[in-house]
Amino acid sequence: MPxxxxxxxLPLLLAVVTPAGVSAAAEPPLPQPPCAAxxxxxxxxxxxxxxxxxxxxxxxxxxxxxxxxxQLAGPTAVVVALAGRFRFGGSLDDLAARIGxxxxxxxxxxxxxxxxxxxxxxxxxxxxxxxxxAARRQDFTAAEIRTPGRRYFAQNDTRSTGANLYSLITxxxxxxxxxxxxxxxxxxxxxxxxLFDEAELLSLVxxxxxxxxxxxxxxxxxxxxxxxxxYEKSLVNRAAAFQRFLLERPGDDAPPLAK
Numbered sequence: 001m002p003x004x005x006x007x008x009x010l011p012l013l014l015a016v017v018t019p020a021g022v023s024a025a026a027e028p029p030l031p032q033p034p035c036a037a038x039x040x041x042x043x044x045x046x047x048x049x050x051x052x053x054x055x056x057x058x059x060x061x062x063x064x065x066x067x068x069x070x071q072l073a074g075p076t077a078v079v080v081a082l083a084g085r086f087r088f089g090g091s092l093d094d095l096a097a098r099i100g101x102x103x104x105x106x107x108x109x110x111x112x113x114x115x116x117x118x119x120x121x122x123x124x125x126x127x128x129x130x131x132x133x134a135a136r137r138q139d140f141t142a143a144e145i146r147t148p149g150r151r152y153f154a155q156n157d158t159r160s161t162g163a164n165l166y167s168l169i170t171x172x173x174x175x176x177x178x179x180x181x182x183x184x185x186x187x188x189x190x191x192x193x194x195l196f197d198e199a200e201l202l203s204l205v206x207x208x209x210x211x212x213x214x215x216x217x218x219x220x221x222x223x224x225x226x227x228x229x230x231y232e233k234s235l236v237n238r239a240a241a242f243q244r245f246l247l248e249r250p251g252d253d254a255p256p257l258a259k
């Protein structure tokens with residue numbers, strides 16, 4: 001896959017994330033994914049090779065029909081969104097193959113705001129042939145990821161206990177666009193402490209070709225449980241880790257988005 005030069009991030013809008021921390025600002029508009037070609041997302045795409053724009057919200061109801069949030073629609077406790085542009089000489093198939101490379105997320109690193117250091121987020125991950133964590137298979141191909149439908153994968157998140165089941169839904173999209181949703185299909189727990197019930201930690205990732213070697217990336221993470229409030233910075237850093245993974249960059253090769 002050709003090398004990628006990612007956008008990294010811009011200040012937050014509701015909570016402004018800087019190397020120094022987070023400070024409050026006026027509440028931004030609702031998040032707006034680029035649902036169709038030519039749509040202006042909110043937050044708007046950052047300039048190429050600049051840090052991606054990042055916004056956070058609390059106690060937000062994401063709109064349903066027509067807003068393209070899919071299963072993320074409905075009441076949420078915390079929402080974070082990243083929007084950036086990056087230069088890439090490859091194809092949408094190359095990016096789809098990267099999304100499908102589930103096993104390669106093992107070792108993914110992110111900035112822990114609690115420990116104030118880089119740490120491993122995922123210790124092991126694998127694609128599944130069905131909704132059971134024992135049904136291991138090879139990573140998904142680009143063709144599979146680009147075909148609308150539901151697939152499953154498992155991962156061991158070092159912030160929870162054991163292997164957790166996730167679904168990955170590819171939406172119908174145009175030839176130059178790709179949208180996938182990810183949701184936990186099993187409860188997430190740490191020892192005996194329940195962190196999230198099923199479908200309470202959700203993500204939306206969209207990539208689109210903007211012309212030439214320029215691409216747009218829009219990512220949303222949403223947590224439904226109010227226990228997630230106060231952990232916006234952690235979700236921002238997790239979202240950033242996946243964005244950098246997609247762009248084939250180590251999670252710790254740039255300053256943390258949130259400290």
